Amino acid sequence: MQIFKNKYILGLAVAFISLASCKKDVIATYDVNDVDIEDKSLIKDRSKSNKQFISILYTTLHQKAISSNQLIRTERVIESFGDKALINEVIVSNYMNSGNVVMPTNDEMRADLDTFITDTYKLFFVRIPTEIEKAFFVNYIEANPNITPELVYTAFASADEYQFY
Amino acid sequence: MERREFVKKVGLTAAGSAAFPYILPSGRLFAKTNAELADHVIYVLFAGGVRQQESVLQQYLSGSQGVDIGGNIMYNMFNGTAPDKKIVYGTTPANEPTGSLPIPKLLTNTLQSQGLLFPEVEAVNGGHYGGLNSLLTGSRSLAQGLKVRPNSPTIFEYLRRHRGFKASDVWFVGSGIGNSFPLLNSSNHEMYGTEYGANFVAPSITFGNEGLDVLSNAKVYHPDEELEPIQKMREFLNNSFRIKNGEVQGIRNGEDEKENIKKFIREMFTKKQTGGLAGPPAGSGGDLRTLAYAAEVMKYFKPKITVVNLANVDGCHSNFSGYLRALHRADHGVGWLWDYIQKEIPEMAGKTIMLATPECGRNLNPNPIQDENDWYGYDHSGDANTRRVWSLMAGPNVPSNMVVGSESNQIGLTTDNVLTVADIFGIKDAVLNAGFVNPGSKSLFDRI
Numbered sequence: 001m002q003i004f005k006n007k008y009i010l011g012l013a014v015a016f017i018s019l020a021s022c023k024k025d026v027i028a029t030y031d032v033n034d035v036d037i038e039d040k041s042l043i044k045d046r047s048k049s050n051k052q053f054i055s056i057l058y059t060t061l062h063q064k065a066i067s068s069n070q071l072i073r074t075e076r077v078i079e080s081f082g083d084k085a086l087i088n089e090v091i092v093s094n095y096m097n098s099g100n101v102v103m104p105t106n107d108e109m110r111a112d113l114d115t116f117i118t119d120t121y122k123l124f125f126v127r128i129p130t131e132i133e134k135a136f137f138v139n140y141i142e143a144n145p146n147i148t149p150e151l152v153y154t155a156f157a158s159a160d161e162y163q164f165y
Numbered sequence: 166m167e168r169r170e171f172v173k174k175v176g177l178t179a180a181g182s183a184a185f186p187y188i189l190p191s192g193r194l195f196a197k198t199n200a201e202l203a204d205h206v207i208y209v210l211f212a213g214g215v216r217q218q219e220s221v222l223q224q225y226l227s228g229s230q231g232v233d234i235g236g237n238i239m240y241n242m243f244n245g246t247a248p249d250k251k252i253v254y255g256t257t258p259a260n261e262p263t264g265s266l267p268i269p270k271l272l273t274n275t276l277q278s279q280g281l282l283f284p285e286v287e288a289v290n291g292g293h294y295g296g297l298n299s300l301l302t303g304s305r306s307l308a309q310g311l312k313v314r315p316n317s318p319t320i321f322e323y324l325r326r327h328r329g330f331k332a333s334d335v336w337f338v339g340s341g342i343g344n345s346f347p348l349l350n351s352s353n354h355e356m357y358g359t360e361y362g363a364n365f366v367a368p369s370i371t372f373g374n375e376g377l378d379v380l381s382n383a384k385v386y387h388p389d390e391e392l393e394p395i396q397k398m399r400e401f402l403n404n405s406f407r408i409k410n411g412e413v414q415g416i417r418n419g420e421d422e423k424e425n426i427k428k429f430i431r432e433m434f435t436k437k438q439t440g441g442l443a444g445p446p447a448g449s450g451g452d453l454r455t456l457a458y459a460a461e462v463m464k465y466f467k468p469k470i471t472v473v474n475l476a477n478v479d480g481c482h483s484n485f486s487g488y489l490r491a492l493h494r495a496d497h498g499v500g501w502l503w504d505y506i507q508k509e510i511p512e513m514a515g516k517t518i519m520l521a522t523p524e525c526g527r528n529l530n531p532n533p534i535q536d537e538n539d540w541y542g543y544d545h546s547g548d549a550n551t552r553r554v555w556s557l558m559a560g561p562n563v564p565s566n567m568v569v570g571s572e573s574n575q576i577g578l579t580t581d582n583v584l585t586v587a588d589i590f591g592i593k594d595a596v597l598n599a600g601f602v603n604p605g606s607k608s609l610f611d612r613i
Contacts (some may be wrong), residue, residue: 042405062452077379079342082350082365082416083332086423090430093383146390155398161406 044164050078051163053088057157060123062119063102085158092157096150103149113138116149124156126165202562202589202610204516206470207463207506208320208582209499210300212340212347213295213478214545215523217491221555222572226251229485229531230540238493241272241500242521242557243282244489253538254489256447263537264490268447276519278566281558281609286577288525289603291551293344295475296524296579301349303583303602309457312345314353317601320583321363322351324470327595332418332471333426335363338459340452340476342367351416354601362416364426372433376594381434381545383427396420429465433458443509445501452477456498460505467512470586473502481527485540497513503559518560518589522582526553554579558609569613580606590606 048056054074058066066074074091081087095101109116117137119127129137141147156162218228220239225248226232236248247267248254255267289305290296298306302319318326319333339346351362370376386392418426436442442449443464444457452475459473475495481488499521507514529550531541545551556577559565570576580603587596588608596602 049313061219073375074379076342076370077375079347080339080365080367080370080376081365082337082347083418083423083426084424085417087380089423090380090383090427093386094380097382097384106399130405133405137398140394140401144394147394151391152398155395155402158395159402159406161402164406 044161046165048163048165049082050075052079053163054091055089057092057162058095061092061101061103061153061157065088066086085163088163089154089158092154096154101150104152106148109149109152110141113141116152120156124153124159125161184502198609199588199591199593200589201558203518205457205463205468205513205518206586206589207502207517207519208464208470208472208586209502209519209521210297210472210474210524211495211499211521212297212300212474212524213476213491214293214481214525214527214551215478215492215554216481216527216543216550217285217555217572218554219489220523221282225489226540229543238267238489239496240270240275241496244275244277245276252487264486268493268497271446271497271504275502276503276521276541276557276559277568280519280557280563280565280567281570281613282558283570283577283609283612284568285554285572285575286522286554286556286579286581287575288523288552288554288579291545291547293479293524297346297349298523299579299603300353300522300582301472303580303596303606305580305603312348314348314351314359316352316354318352318354318357318361318599319349319363320470320472320586321353322357323583323592323599324590325361325363325597326357327592328469328590330469331422332362332364332416333422333466336459336462336466337363337365338455338462338471339365339367340455340472340474341369344476346474356599359416363470364416366458366462368433369454371430372437372458377416377434377437380430384403384432385431388424393425396431396584425466429462432465433461434462435545443505447497452495453498454490460509461501463506463513464510465474467510469590481543482532483534483542485531485542486536486538488542516561518558518563520556520558520582520585522556522579523554524579526551553567556582556609558585564613569612577609577612578603578606581609581612584608585610 051071055066055071078084078087104116114134117134118128121127121133218224221243222228223235223237223243223245225236225238226234232251234248234250237243237245238247240247249299252267253264255264257263258266271281288296289299295306295309298309298315301319302315302317306315313478321337324330324335337350346367347367350365351357351359371380386395411528442457443460445453449454449457454489455473455475459471462468463471477491478488478495480491503519527543527545527550528548532544534542536542584593584596584602584606585608587593588610593608
């Protein structure tokens with residue numbers, strides 16, 4: 001009888017512990033919203049193909065789609081050269097010299113640098129800049145009167161991040 | 166010494182030994198092993214599939230079409246008299262039969278008489294891409310797929326990693342962008358790879374009509390007021406993105422090298438528009454154009470190694486007469502290139518070794534396709550004749566007028582060439598120690 005009682009008590013204890021351990025953890029927020037520490041938009045680990053790169057670049061700079069004939073010709077030229085970064089820079093520079101690139105004027109850029117930098121990041125990298133990035137460009141452009149939107153666009157179009165998505 | 170101190174010292178020594186080769190500024194993994202034999206190398210991949218019978222054996226039509234006319238149609242490279250009948254291998258004067266005018270001989274002394282000929286060499290691979298792979302990696306390339314970079318390191322990577330050459334010291338001038346040629350400027354090997362690859366250019370496209378359309382109007386930025394800010398902003402953006410250079414497709418030149426190459430590109434378009442490009446006298450199309458731009462690359466950069474790939478002879482599949490013309494033109498182009506180096510590039514004259522080898526041969530027996538002269542074409546489907554090629558070398562420290570081997574005594578492998586170039590630049594042991602070269606391969610200097 002005594003043995004039965006002990007088993008009964010042991011069973012109750014196990015059941016109690018099991019139920020107690022299934023209790024959900026309470027996540028304390030202390031009235032502060034969750035914020036991701038890591039910027040997910042910075043994680044771009046897939047390289048654009050030559051075709052993707054050139055069609056996106058053309059659309060970014062001209063605000064219209066590239067013709068299929070021009071796309072194929074440009075793609076073949078990229079394939080014909082080993083240093084892709086170098087040849088992409090030459091292609092960007094070629095576009096800049098065409099006079100058909102859609103971009104703000106120097107005055108428009110300098111009138112509102114914050115907006116220009118944010119818009120440029122969105123246009124090329126499809127994300128908003130971090131505060132550090134924004135601060136760097138605002139300071140750099142303010143300190144260098146020679147910098148034009150064309151130079152900024154050229155730097156963005158030839159940056160590593162623009163080759164990835 | 167206490168045990169703890171001993172373990173610590175051993176650990177530090179081992180870690181240092183493992184890390185040290187990777188942190189050398191030159192990128193060199195092993196010390197240089199012997200003296201250099203020349204300052205520069207021009208390595209001609211005499212590719213497209215070349216039969217022994219029409220090239221080094223000088224059989225013209227007798228070894229292929231059942232017509233008893235022999236003779237040497239590659240008289241800038243090999244010693245021997247040209248055919249005097251049924252001439253179809255030359256250029257075509259107005260109102261004359263196709264190919265009836267042989268191209269005049271350019272070199273007073275053939276490359277054979279100036280250098281070393283291995284007339285019977287084993288091609289380790291019977292296909293274009295596999296064969297070119299073997300010529301550039303020194304491996305058999307048996308598991309090599311198309312449309313992927315070579316599995317084993319190329320000679321470019323060995324030279325850049327173990328000899329410390331910069332990107333613009335090593336060039337690969339390709340005949341086009343088909344057949345995965347653009348992938349041959351580096352392997353995908355984890356210890357080497359694009360970080361040590363060569364600058365590749367396919368002039369027929371880069372400087373052809375497509376390049377003219379896409380590249381020739383590029384802006385020239387002021388170095389201080391425009392270029393420097395672009396580079397600074399780009400550097401900031403790249404640092405923010407924190408991507409390793411090697412992860413971006415293709416090789417990368419330093420900023421100074423990049424600007425120099427851009428200047429070269431502009432110069433090529435200017436020369437093209439003003440008719441100032443160098444080139445062989447007999448023409449400017451196909452392989453001759455590739456050789457002409459190889460000469461321009463050498464004149465401008467004075468590279469340590471320039472590899473140039475030819476391809477036109479592959480027309481032999483369906484046009485035997487065209488194949489003979491392509492062989493003859495390629496011989497003319499190679500002779501011209503050698504002459505151009507000696508006369509027009511003083512920094513390389515007398516300091517350059519030229520090495521030329523086909524990537525594979527062609528079949529002994531023809532296919533059923535007949536050309537305009539009713540002559541049969543030849544494929545390269547892997548018979549014993551496909552595995553027969555030659556190697557020719559000339560320049561400083563190369564014995565002159567020497568022949569090693571014969572039709573009945575095959576000496577050498579196509580995979581020897583990587584070790585030969587490594588030998589010329591003093592890194593043969595480093596390449597051998599890396600362990601990727603086809604066993605049995607030797608430097609051609611060691612086969613003499």
